[in-house]
Amino acid sequence: MSLPPLVEPAAELTIDEVRRYSRHLIIPDVGMAGQKRLKNAKVLCVGAGGLGSPALMYLAAAGVGTLGIVEFDTVDESNLQRQIIHGQSDIGRPKADSAADSVREINPLVDVIIHNEALTNDNVLEIFAQYDLIVDGTDNFATRYMVNDAAVFLKKPYVWGSIYRFDGQASVFWAEHGPCYRCLYPEPPPPGMVPSCAEGGVLGVLCASIGAIQVTEAIKLLTGIGEPLLGRLTVYDALEMSYRKIKVRKDPSCAVCGENPTVTELIDYESFCGAVSDEAASAAQGSTITPRELKEWLDAGKSIELVDVREPNEYEIVAIPGSTLIPKGDILNGSALADLPQDRQLVLYCKSGVRSAEALAAVKNAGFKDAVHVQGGVVAWVKQIDPSLPIY
Numbered sequence: 001m002s003l004p005p006l007v008e009p010a011a012e013l014t015i016d017e018v019r020r021y022s023r024h025l026i027i028p029d030v031g032m033a034g035q036k037r038l039k040n041a042k043v044l045c046v047g048a049g050g051l052g053s054p055a056l057m058y059l060a061a062a063g064v065g066t067l068g069i070v071e072f073d074t075v076d077e078s079n080l081q082r083q084i085i086h087g088q089s090d091i092g093r094p095k096a097d098s099a100a101d102s103v104r105e106i107n108p109l110v111d112v113i114i115h116n117e118a119l120t121n122d123n124v125l126e127i128f129a130q131y132d133l134i135v136d137g138t139d140n141f142a143t144r145y146m147v148n149d150a151a152v153f154l155k156k157p158y159v160w161g162s163i164y165r166f167d168g169q170a171s172v173f174w175a176e177h178g179p180c181y182r183c184l185y186p187e188p189p190p191p192g193m194v195p196s197c198a199e200g201g202v203l204g205v206l207c208a209s210i211g212a213i214q215v216t217e218a219i220k221l222l223t224g225i226g227e228p229l230l231g232r233l234t235v236y237d238a239l240e241m242s243y244r245k246i247k248v249r250k251d252p253s254c255a256v257c258g259e260n261p262t263v264t265e266l267i268d269y270e271s272f273c274g275a276v277s278d279e280a281a282s283a284a285q286g287s288t289i290t291p292r293e294l295k296e297w298l299d300a301g302k303s304i305e306l307v308d309v310r311e312p313n314e315y316e317i318v319a320i321p322g323s324t325l326i327p328k329g330d331i332l333n334g335s336a337l338a339d340l341p342q343d344r345q346l347v348l349y350c351k352s353g354v355r356s357a358e359a360l361a362a363v364k365n366a367g368f369k370d371a372v373h374v375q376g377g378v379v380a381w382v383k384q385i386d387p388s389l390p391i392y
């Protein structure tokens, strides 16, 4: 199915623009009309991180006239392995500012609009309304569902992408002409089931592979060329070097774009997606200690068993001194429970406190009633207790 162009052409291109975009202009399918449409286009990138980096850079180079950047975070050293729109000297700067500088350097003809704020229920509709198309580069489920619902309510198309380790996915969602994200994924995965890139890692260059698909689809939608990736999901496997296509149908019972929608306004996405499961949350209630308390316990020689529930490769990067590694999976499947000491208090930790809360629920169920976990995990330990250690 091809779709009409999303944007009307601008009146004309200047001499500078003709020179700059000549390699586009000589492609018959793009041509002068297509480039004028790009000039008139207003595209918003949600996030200037892994996917937002290549997306913004190529959208800018392609001559998209107005580029919006919504991003609240600052540039961290650990971003630079994949977020190539930022550089060494940008560390500590707002990502939105850093990304805007790069966009202007690539193409000064682009009008950059900076939204240096988190996307929330209070601003998402107002921000989206200013653009023709949204490119979603978010890395968490709460924002992803919010982006989808806002796009459905505003009848706008968006290009979605996601990345994890060596695997990527991309699609176009547009409820006016096809499925939305909820048609494909009606519900978020159970809390703690799907690790984020910060927890599970991502091959840096995977961002370029998926970001490039997103920009390609954006250009096709804006100019009305080719077959948009609407109603189809591309699944990319970098290790196999394969792209699979999966058909995605509009779900008549979709909660937001179906025949009888139950979601007709923005909802509480944080609680819809829940950072930890109810079971983990209730296990952690009253059984959570701060890194400072742990330090006091260790200094006082308190008899505890400090258990790191992350994966071996994470343990190799940084660990709290004196800890023993028992990956969460071995606790949840019960295989490690027999090895846990009965004579001293268990103290669990992970990277940020999500996985350890899940493991805490499991060990409490197994009878270790006085077990606790460390709030904020090893990241909080490094920040609050020993900044000489690395954070990943």
Ligand SMILES: [Zn+2]
Residues within 6 Å of the ligand: 175, 179, 180, 181, 182, 183, 184, 251, 254, 255, 256, 257, 258
């Ligand atoms: Zn839907």
